Amino acid sequence: MGKPTTLASTPVLALDGVGKSYNGISVLRGISFEIAPGEIHGLLGENGAGKSTLLKILGGAITADAGAVLFDGVPTRLSSPRDSIAHGVSLISQELALVPQRTVLENVFLGGWANAAGFATPAADRRRFDELCAEVGFDLDPHALVASLPLGKAQQVEILKALARGSRVLCLDEPTAALAEAETEQLLEVLRTLAARGTTIVIVSHFLEEVLGIADRITVLRDGAQIATEDASAHTSDSLVRLMVGREVAALSRTPAPLPDSAPVVLKAEGLTNDRILDVSLEVRRGEILGLAGLVGSGRSETLRALFGADRISAGRVSVSGVPVRRATIRRMIDRGLALVPESRKDEGLVLRRTTAENIALPSLGGRQIGGIVRQGAEASAVDRVVAMVDVRGSVRHVPVGALSGGNQQKALFGKWLVTPPEVFLIDEPTRGVDIGAKVNIHNLILDLAAAGTAVIVVSSELEEVMALSHRILVLRAGRVVAEFPSPADREDIMSAAFL
Missing domain, CATH: 3.40.50.300 (P-loop containing nucleotide triphosphate hydrolases)
Structure with a gap:
């Protein structure tokens, strides 16, 4: 379970009253919390609670209507993904932002290829690619087309792309949804390693045990409002569900009905x-x-x-x-x-x-x-x-x-x-x-x-x-x-x- 977190004197990231509306309908209202350098922060809530909207604001994909986002204590207007990238924020969405008909290597360094006097230096990119793969334990063919990869491998390309940019805040939306158990454990260990080195992680996931096992603190949203921001160690899956939905939820499924021997x-x-x-x-x-x-x-x-x-x-x-x-x-x-x-x-x-x-x-x-x-x-x-x-x-x-x-x-x-x-x-x-x-x-x-x-x-x-x-x-x-x-x-x- 995540450890209790003591915030640094100046949080790397803070939200102050952030709000967003579409056609007069509010989808986020007054969201305020701070995240310390190296913290893993879980963002939880039912579908439609506002989690992905909040991540998109941090990633510059959409602009907040109200409130402020602060980096190192300084209010910042994020008007585009370029603004967020400039502040060291990378957003890895459920819809991966890759170029399917280009290679893994090309996608990892897209827009940031190594060069000397304006000329590309592919050997330098390949060395850096190998270093990143070794660092996080990924086994990716740099020459494979992204279109040929299963979802889990494509997600690994997105993570490498973020690391290649030197991101200090990594926002992940359902990062393990496409992964089997072994790949999930590998990814979570990578996130722990990155956090220990000072990278701040914001993670949205519906796998509550997973979040409890990795997050330092958790923010729960419900219907666009902030319900709680607390240490992960103070919660169980059941207590988080109650905060997310405002009620008890039945067991995930019934037992399948017995199958008659005569069923054709x-x-x-x-x-x-x-x-x-x-x-x-x-x-x-x-x-x-x-x-x-x-x-x-x-x-x-x-x-x-x-x-x-x-x-x-x-x-x-x-x-x-x-x-x-x-x-x-x-x-x-x-x-x-x-x-x-x-x-x-x-x-x-x-x-x-x-x-x-x-x-x-x-x-x-x-x-x-x-x-x-x-x-x-x-x-x-x-x-x-x-x-x-x-x-x-x-x-x-x-x-x-x-x-x-x-x-x-x-x-x-x-x-x-x-x-x-x-x-x-x-x-x-x-x-x-x-x-x-x-x-x-x-x-x-x-x-x-x-x-x-x-x-x-x-x-x-x-x-x-x-x-x-x-x-x-x-x-x-x-x-x-x-x-x-x-x-x-x-x-x-x-x-x-x-x-x-």
Whole structure:
């Protein structure tokens, strides 16, 4: 647990009455706290509490309407990311600010390449890159295109980029959401090392035990207001939840309903192979929740994409309700009753500029058209029913889905497939970047779908989530299925299979 913090006489960073409003609606009100050099400061709250907005103000992405941000006791106006970078602040958001078609090395030193008399000196950049990787323990290929990296590796590139700039304040928004357990522990150790050397860390995370294990102090926001700023050592996960939501929260999920022996196989895959997976075979029965566990890069997400027809296979076959699907494509798999919640809702799951209602209605649009004309009444009724089912909060039907909180976006992503409930639901990272209340809702939604007869395959980097939801668990390593465990499974057995 974090240590109690005594602030230096001059904090490296202070907020004094910071506020922000959009269209007359206040999203931050009177936020005031100080952060000492070398402190790790946790910023907690439900989705929509104002955490990401506050980080964006510190990173210069948006400008505060009220109050002041002070560096070394001096009020500073942060009008752009360049202003923040000039003051030694780096913001690592959930949406990574990388250039996908450039190499890892180029991204790390973007805009700050070594030069001599105006000429680039690549050898100097490479030496510095190797030094940074050795310092934090990252294993990155400097010549790999960022577009080819999984999310966890791409995040490591962002961290290296911040260190290359010499940042003294590092603001991280959900830094471990895309990481498996081993990568998470590695990152947290890196943050501890950086803090011990004097770097100030501000971290937003929904993993409360993680924050309690690393933070010196914690600030809790609720509905844009500051509820508390206190030593982490004074809190438990339960006490933080009460501060965040203002009430007790039930256990994260129920136990999955028992699966009848007579439940038929709905989806069967035999020997699926491509450049990311090798000879993957599995089956899932009606009403069953099958969990896929493994490290980042083990082939979990790639298996879901192959089943959905998003990635082509070079060998193997998929059958739905006993009928083989030839030359699987996304359209054919949707027609056969499959749905996919992808790993990244913003890159692959939602059309961010379109409204929440349009996103929810999109996959089932063809069923509400007559002569190419959409039946607006039927669509509105279907959307309202799904919005209530997935518990999207607020009057958001006509709001661009990109403007919603992470929790509401994730619920909308589920909702788009529930206008016509699928036979098989493939779910990749069901609760990434959502608050504890939304997590409860999503877990219960998955359990309700399975209880109603939907076959579910779920992937999560959070092993406890897979264990809580699943009837069975398959473990993947290096693109292969290496073990199978019935529920309840032993955590150490699963981790041993994933690593060894």
